[in-house]
Amino acid sequence: MKLSVRLAAPTAALLLTGLTATACAPSTAEDSASSDEKSGTLRVWLFQEVNNKPKEAVVDKAVADFEKQHEGAKVQVDYIPVETRAQKIKAAFNDPKSAPDLIEYGNTDTAGYVKDGGLADVSKEFGAWDEAADTDPTAKESVTVDGKVYGAPLSVGVRALYYRTDVFEDLGLDAPKTQAELIETAKKIREKRPELYGLVVGGAYTYGAMPFIWANGGELATEKGGRYQSAINSPAARKGIKAYTSLFGDDNCPAAKCAEMGGNDTVTAFASGKAGMAIGGDFSHQAMEDGKVKGKYAVVPLPGVKKGEIAPAFAGGNNLGVLGSSSHRTLAVDLMKSLAGKETQRQFFDAMGFLPTYPDVREDVAKKEPFVKPFVKTLDSGTNFVPASPAWATIDSSLVLPTMFQEVVRGDKSVEEAASGAAKKMDDAFAATG
Numbered sequence: 001m002k003l004s005v006r007l008a009a010p011t012a013a014l015l016l017t018g019l020t021a022t023a024c025a026p027s028t029a030e031d032s033a034s035s036d037e038k039s040g041t042l043r044v045w046l047f048q049e050v051n052n053k054p055k056e057a058v059v060d061k062a063v064a065d066f067e068k069q070h071e072g073a074k075v076q077v078d079y080i081p082v083e084t085r086a087q088k089i090k091a092a093f094n095d096p097k098s099a100p101d102l103i104e105y106g107n108t109d110t111a112g113y114v115k116d117g118g119l120a121d122v123s124k125e126f127g128a129w130d131e132a133a134d135t136d137p138t139a140k141e142s143v144t145v146d147g148k149v150y151g152a153p154l155s156v157g158v159r160a161l162y163y164r165t166d167v168f169e170d171l172g173l174d175a176p177k178t179q180a181e182l183i184e185t186a187k188k189i190r191e192k193r194p195e196l197y198g199l200v201v202g203g204a205y206t207y208g209a210m211p212f213i214w215a216n217g218g219e220l221a222t223e224k225g226g227r228y229q230s231a232i233n234s235p236a237a238r239k240g241i242k243a244y245t246s247l248f249g250d251d252n253c254p255a256a257k258c259a260e261m262g263g264n265d266t267v268t269a270f271a272s273g274k275a276g277m278a279i280g281g282d283f284s285h286q287a288m289e290d291g292k293v294k295g296k297y298a299v300v301p302l303p304g305v306k307k308g309e310i311a312p313a314f315a316g317g318n319n320l321g322v323l324g325s326s327s328h329r330t331l332a333v334d335l336m337k338s339l340a341g342k343e344t345q346r347q348f349f350d351a352m353g354f355l356p357t358y359p360d361v362r363e364d365v366a367k368k369e370p371f372v373k374p375f376v377k378t379l380d381s382g383t384n385f386v387p388a389s390p391a392w393a394t395i396d397s398s399l400v401l402p403t404m405f406q407e408v409v410r411g412d413k414s415v416e417e418a419a420s421g422a423a424k425k426m427d428d429a430f431a432a433t434g
Helices: 008-021 053-069 082-094 107-115 123-128 130-134 137-141 165-171 179-192 206-215 235-245 263-271 282-289 329-339 342-352 359-368 370-381 391-397 400-409 415-432
Strands: 040-047 073-080 102-106 152-157 159-164 197-200 221-224 227-230 275-281 297-300 316-322
Touching: 040 082, 040 329, 053 073, 053 329, 053 342, 073 082, 082 102, 102 107, 102 329, 107 316, 107 391, 137 152, 152 329, 152 342, 159 165, 159 206, 159 282, 159 370, 165 179, 179 197, 179 275, 197 263, 206 235, 206 263, 206 400, 227 415, 235 400, 235 415, 263 275, 263 282, 275 282, 282 370, 297 370, 316 329, 342 359, 359 370, 391 400, 391 415, 400 415
Parallel strands: 040 073, 040 102, 197 275
Antiparallel strands: 102 316, 152 316, 159 275, 159 297, 221 227
């Protein structure tokens, strides 16, 4: 089985988050449906994948089983392009008559969609669902706003450390076991093989940089009484920023080339044989298999500060949510549970390589596909998530964190100055959303 490169999440979903939640138009009232019909046509919008046929096969089976169990119910599934999903979903929130009953969405979109009034509160149904108790805590956090649940996690994705086995063998290097060793190893590779980046990094690679902040004890923001305040300028966070930005320079990844690079750029550089190491996701595997490094790389969890520690990774992924305007709420919730249930998630892994949101299911699939073991280990060691605030869409789309990293690597500002500036922008965004 080959794992697929999923554009919908987390990479593209995260890049598009700003498009969904920043334009807060008039919206439908939460749970505004006047009826709950137990028959009729249920409309579903799912993301269209690069190769959509395997996904369609899994969904078709789940839908057929659902229709057998729900007499009089029919399901119409439409696969929407990721690139235009923001506009389509925004329009659906504003026009309940043409809106679907159930949607797939990027997990950083939850707070924005809730603020727009588009998603139904399914806390009661989620709490009564037996499989929900086994959901990964961080995945559950991605469907939760102010203690209420607005969907079900569908898939999860994390990043780990890809490294060139041929380069490491040639230079007598071992996979790094601490963050300090990682930086040292990167610079050794660059010194001995100047045609390569040691560890390819990107000034615009927010989700590759976050583990450095978290590994050093920093946080993006803190929450109290439902209000967020930036923590990016704390001493611990600044230590992580300093560690990450130390990788930009002629001794590893020259700022002139790497300051503007994002996650896709770093994966491409590694896959094309231009780097000794890269931070990439489980969803990046196919790109590596299709590149020049096929058969010449391995993956380990990104190391933390101390030996034996794993740097907390960002838990990306996709969710399913019922629209508040749905006139088929009960049916929509039942289908949501079917598509996001353990059996269907196993099938999604087999067909597409999407990592399940249930730790016990992940352990099962890791036995079938050894490649995912370092990603499962990363997930099981503990992951982090972005602030569950609609302000995150503004922060993300405004490139607050990439700008901060770029100011440091270009020498425009010190870590303290850049972090303080980013903190102010974050706090302004938090204040604007209440």
